[in-house]
Amino acid sequence: MEKLLSSLITELRRGTLTLAVLSQLRTPQYGYSLVQLLEKSSVSIEQSTLYPLLRRLEKQELVESSWDTTESRPRKYYVLSEYGIEILEQLKAEWEKSTKELQNLLKGDVENEPD
Template identity: 55%
Template sequence: MSDAHEHIDKLMQELRRGTITIGALSQLDAPQYGYSLVTILKEKGLQVEPGTLYPLLRRLEKQGFLESKWDTNETRPRKYYLLSDTGKEALGLLLKEWESIVTSMNDLIKGETGEENGDD
């Protein structure tokens, strides 16, 4: 049983991984620092661990999708991230892909179990 749970957890993680990237990019038209982004995402129902988001932001910056700047004027220095031009382009493509995935998945799922679970 616990084995099955472990596998299920893994599947969930895999499913979420890509969505976190899209979620983070989608909020970075305006500069955000890591923890403010965690809060924004949480408010909108996307639970992300800081321990996942911070490394992700660094990676996206390294890949050129984000730009960053340290703000040392506040009480504590914070690193603000913002979409780069490449990042904007990437987000556009990701969103398009996302839409098409959602449409096809809905078709698939409703096509198969629509009768029993027609409550949505």
């Protein structure tokens, strides 16, 4: 049972992590700062999950990256692209709609019960 539950929780979190990451990239962030921001909101993400996700989002043109080499240790910063901002807004609206629908289902509040 624990193995199945763990698998289902991972599947459930997969999509929400994308939304969580995008929501924090309105200002430029590097990997570790992004992890800290997410953890501050109780969203945990492993670096082994974060970096492939960031690369995928960059490939999808939702985020842009740039290197800061002014410090002793170069850092790659990520920020939402214009396209990413549009997508984030649409995803937020869908998330809010889906959340409301699921809350109603889980509470048993069904507006249109069958006759």
